[in-house]
Structure formats: C-alpha cells, structure tokens
Amino acid sequence: MKIAIIGQGYVGLTISAFASEYFDVIGFDSNQNIVDRLNRGISHIEGIESKSIQNLLKDGRYKATSSGSDIADVDIVVIAVPTPLTDNRQPDLTFIEKACKTIGEYITNPILVINESTSFPGTLRNFIKPAIEKYSRSPVNHLYAISPERVDPGREDFNQKNTPRLYAGLTPEASAKTKEFYSKFCDKLVEVSSPEVAEAAKLFENTFRQVNIALVNEFAQIAHSLGISVYETLDAASTKPYGFMKFTPSAGVGGHCIPVDPTYLAAVAEEHGAPATFIRRANEVNLQMSKYVVDRMQADNGGSLQGKSVLVVGVAYKPNVADVRETAAELVIKHLRERGAKVSWHDEVVGTWHGENSATLSGADIAVVITKHDAVNEPDILASAPYVFDTTGKVKGAIRL
Numbered sequence: 001m002k003i004a005i006i007g008q009g010y011v012g013l014t015i016s017a018f019a020s021e022y023f024d025v026i027g028f029d030s031n032q033n034i035v036d037r038l039n040r041g042i043s044h045i046e047g048i049e050s051k052s053i054q055n056l057l058k059d060g061r062y063k064a065t066s067s068g069s070d071i072a073d074v075d076i077v078v079i080a081v082p083t084p085l086t087d088n089r090q091p092d093l094t095f096i097e098k099a100c101k102t103i104g105e106y107i108t109n110p111i112l113v114i115n116e117s118t119s120f121p122g123t124l125r126n127f128i129k130p131a132i133e134k135y136s137r138s139p140v141n142h143l144y145a146i147s148p149e150r151v152d153p154g155r156e157d158f159n160q161k162n163t164p165r166l167y168a169g170l171t172p173e174a175s176a177k178t179k180e181f182y183s184k185f186c187d188k189l190v191e192v193s194s195p196e197v198a199e200a201a202k203l204f205e206n207t208f209r210q211v212n213i214a215l216v217n218e219f220a221q222i223a224h225s226l227g228i229s230v231y232e233t234l235d236a237a238s239t240k241p242y243g244f245m246k247f248t249p250s251a252g253v254g255g256h257c258i259p260v261d262p263t264y265l266a267a268v269a270e271e272h273g274a275p276a277t278f279i280r281r282a283n284e285v286n287l288q289m290s291k292y293v294v295d296r297m298q299a300d301n302g303g304s305l306q307g308k309s310v311l312v313v314g315v316a317y318k319p320n321v322a323d324v325r326e327t328a329a330e331l332v333i334k335h336l337r338e339r340g341a342k343v344s345w346h347d348e349v350v351g352t353w354h355g356e357n358s359a360t361l362s363g364a365d366i367a368v369v370i371t372k373h374d375a376v377n378e379p380d381i382l383a384s385a386p387y388v389f390d391t392t393g394k395v396k397g398a399i400r401l
C-alpha cells in the first residue's frame with residue numbers, strides 16, 4: 001500500500017517514519033525547503049534522526065515531495081497540517097482547507113482519508129469531507145476517518161507505538177480500514193462511536209492540562225503571598241495516593257497544543273450556546289503569568305528594571321526541543337523590554353530566534369530561567385547573574401516562583 005502524509009512537521013514526519021516500516025510513504029509538504037532537506041536525509045524534528053530518514057530514502061520506502069501529482073495513486077492520505085488560531089484567536093482551518101484542495105484536485109480514485117490534525121468536533125464531517133468534494137473534479141466516494149495525534153515531541157517513554165490511539169470513521173468501512181492501517185505500528189487502538197467523540201476527546205485532553213496548569217499557576221501566586229513554598233506544598237499534596245495529580249507552575253504555557261486547542265473547544269462551545277468559563281479563564285491566568293514573573297523580578301530589584309541587563313535562559317516552549325511556538329519567553333521578554341530592561345537570551349537548542357542569536361550564559365545583572373534544557377548546567381545558570389529567578393523549579397539556589 002502507498003500512503004501520502006500531508007504535512008511533514010512534528011506530527012507528519014513522525015508518522016511517516018513509523019509508517020515507512022510497513023508502507024511506501026510519500027511525505028507531501030508545501031514548504032519546498034523542508035522537502036529538499038528531507039530528500040537529502042536531513043530531519044528537522046526532534047525524535048526523528050536524520051539517519052533513519054537516510055535509511056528510508058535508501059530503501060526507497062520514503063520520498064518527500066511538494067508536487068500533488070506524486071500523491072495521485074495512493075491508497076490512504078493522512079492529513080497532518082497546522083491548525084492555529086487567527087489573529088483574533090479563532091480556529092484557523094485554512095491549512096486544512098489547502099490540504100483538502102490538494103486531495104480533491106489530485107486524487108480521483110476512492111481512498112481512505114484520515115485526519116490527524118487537531119480541530120473541533122464536526123471538522124471531519126462538516127468541513128473536510130465537503131471541502132474535498134468541492135475541489136474534486138468529478139464525484140468520488142472517499143472513506144473518511146479521524147485519528148487525533150497525541151505525540152509529545154522529544155518524549156522518549158511514549159511514542160507512536162505505545163501511545164493508545166483513538167479513531168472513528170464516518171462509516172464502519174472507514175473505521176475498519178483505519179484500524180487496519182494503524183494496527184501495523186500502534187499497539188493499542190481505541191475505537192469511539194463517532195468522529196466527533198474522537199475530535200472532542202483530543203481537545204479535552206489538552207484543555208484538562210491547560211486548566212490544571214492555570215490552577216497551579218494561580219496557586220503559586222497564592223503560596224507566595226502566604227510566604228510558603230509552592231513546591232513544598234505541591235510535594236506535600238502529592239503524597240495523597242489517589243485523587244490528586246501534580247502539575248507544576250511556570251511562566252506560562254507554550255507550544256502548538258495547550259495554548260491553542262482549548263480555544264477550539266471554547267469557540268465551538270460558544271457557537272452552540274454552551275459555557276466555556278474555565279477554558280477562557282485558564283487561558284487568561286496562563287497568559288498573565290509572564291507579567292507576574294516580571295513583577296516579582298522588578299520588586300526584588302529595587303522596584304525598577306530600567307537599564308538593567310536581563311538574560312532570559314531558555315526560550316523554547318519546553319525542555320530539549322527547539323520549538324518556540326507560543327513560548328512564554330515571548331511575553332516575558334515583551335514585559336521586560338516595556339520596563340526598560342536590556343534583554344538578551346540564551347538557548348543553544350533554539351540558536352536563532354526573531355533574527356537574534358543565543359547570547360552567552362554570563363555577565364547579566366539579572367537572569368530569569370523560563371525553560372531549562374538538560375544540557376544547561378545549574379552552576380552556569382547561577383553564575384550568569386547576581387540575581388537569578390527560576391520559573392521552572394529546577395535550579396536549586398535560585399529565587400523561585
């Protein structure tokens with residue numbers, strides 16, 4: 001069987017690597033630069049080694065392309081394109097629509113179309129299927145299914161093989177074929193009764209995280225105002241063997257999923273007249289953490305950050321990845337600059353960001369740790385400035401949240 005995977009980013013390339021063990025895979029991406037690099041055997045995703053891409057290319061089991069005609073004869077298409085928010089923070093399905101256009105225009109035989117991109121309930125039924133039919137030159141009866149992606153880039157204990165995968169087809173035949181496809185490289189498949197349940201479950205998983213992170217971020221502020229350690233209190237609460245799950249405070253929540261997916265759920269809720277109070281409030285609390293962090297730093301430094309050199313340590317949204325999408329560092333830097341601080345940042349994993357390069361980890365008046373990569377030593381962080389504020393809870397000896 002021949003599989004096309006539309007979008008060769010974090011999700012699409014990861015799926016390509018696993019599926020290539022069993023199928024011929026065409027990795028379709030609209031970004032020619034990514035396509036060229038992949039065809040030269042260079043991976044741009046943590047967790048997918050360049051060496052494995054090179055092996056797949058050599059064995060003829062994988063090829064990247066930006067040409068729609070290369071996917072004309074596939075048996076299955078998997079959609080793995082971005083689902084961001086618009087400028088006014090509404091769901092943005094334009095990437096999905098473009099993927100549907102490619103499928104509609106180039107695939108004329110009936111095949112199975114699986115969506116892995118995260119979106120609100122009803123996207124497969126009411127958006128993807130009609131869009132592909134709209135762009136198809138002649139009527140074609142594809143099968144449609146959803147299997148929301150749960151990959152956590154950079155994570156080593158859970159991957160495509162051992163993370164249970166939800167799925168549902170629009171028809172029983174679509175469900176059966178979807179199961180057949182994923183069961184080759186995924187140990188546990190969980191069928192749900194409709195695509196809408198699978199779509200909603202994915203959004204709820206990340207909403208659960210967002211709300212709990214907001215709660216612990218709010219609690220960090222309460223604990224500080226009470227003069228007690230948030231970390232010790234969380235450790236104490238964690239000794240309860242049931243009914244408690246530990247989340248840790250931070251400067252905010254970043255990445256492509258947790259700050260974004262809950263807003264998809266809130267948007268669809270409000271469209272249907274249902275409340276999304278927790279979701280909206282959690283988003284606000286997490287966004288406000290950056291200001292709280294800078295307020296704390298300012299209070300500890302004589303009430304003013306004017307003219308002080310501040311080094312932001314770690315600008316990726318989480319440890320050991322180069323991904324800066326929605327990173328809390330962005331807002332922290334904005335608040336610092338608005339208060340007159342001279343800001344530089346250190347992150348060798350990210351390297352270059354917004355046209356600026358990673359600075360050396362030394363010589364600042366103030367350092368603030370937003371993300372601690374494993375490769376960065378605690379003593380080096382502590383030596384980088386006389387005052388070090390740590391939002392990660394990992395740097396012993398620094399001022400903590």
Ligand SMILES: NC(=O)c1ccc[n+]([C@@H]2O[C@H](COP(=O)([O-])OP(=O)(O)OC[C@H]3O[C@@H](n4cnc5c(N)ncnc54)[C@H](O)[C@@H]3O)[C@@H](O)[C@H]2O)c1
Nearest residue numbers: 007008009010011029030031080081083098099117118149
């Ligand atoms: N990154 C994660 O950890 C993660 C986890 C679970 C789910 N998801 C979801 O998976 C989806 C993809 O996310 P990602 O992180 O892989 O995004 P990404 O930005 O890493 O990759 C998307 C790729 O799609 C390409 N692309 C965009 N439009 C295209 C089109 N019309 N045709 C072909 N290629 C196109 C881009 O060039 C890019 O290479 C999103 O819906 C996201 O919410 C992501």
